[in-house]
Amino acid sequence: MSNQKNNGETEEQLDVEHELPAAENETAATSADAEIEALRKERDQYLDRLARLQAEFDNFRKRNAREQQDYRDYAVVDALKTFLPILDSLDGAAKSDAQDLDQIRSGIELIDRQFHDALAKLGVQPIPAEGQPFDPNLHMAIAMEDTDAAPDNTVIGELQRGYKIKDRLLRPAMVRVARSK
DSSP states (O other): OHHHHHEEEEEHHHHHHHHHHHHHHHHHHEEEEEHHHHHHHHHHHHHHHHHHHHHHHHHHHHHHHHHHHHHHHHHHHHHHHHHHHHHHHHHHHHOOOOOOOOOOHHHHHHHHHHHHHHHHHEEEEEEEOOOOOOTTTTTEEEEEEEEEOOOBEEEEEEEEEOEETTTEEEEEEEEEEEEEO
């Protein structure tokens, strides 16, 4: 019986010993649950923040694309405003009943001057050609002519004027080039 009593005490002691760790386990489980819940809230906050950042970036991308399209659509407005006075002059010349060739010529020269001034405002410059050495970067040779009047590979005639905008070639000058006989 003493064994039973000892066993009984031992079981009671074991129960008491098991109760203490169970309480500790319960506290540990509660703190683990609280930590898991805190981590879930933090995760949810990060996911919410990520979703907002993605939406902001998508809105930025769309706004940027729209602004670029607007820029492309309206970039020529200033250039067109520069050419409107020239168009007005052409319209006036077309409606004119001038019979005198000198008047017509002076009108055309005025329009030509206006046009070149407008191009210069936009940074467009004519490429010098006649009398210059042939430069394949600026000139397009249309014909080679045998002549002693000019040195070899010199532009002797301009068939169509070339233009550049700042340092970029807009259109090469179409030229005739001298070739030694």
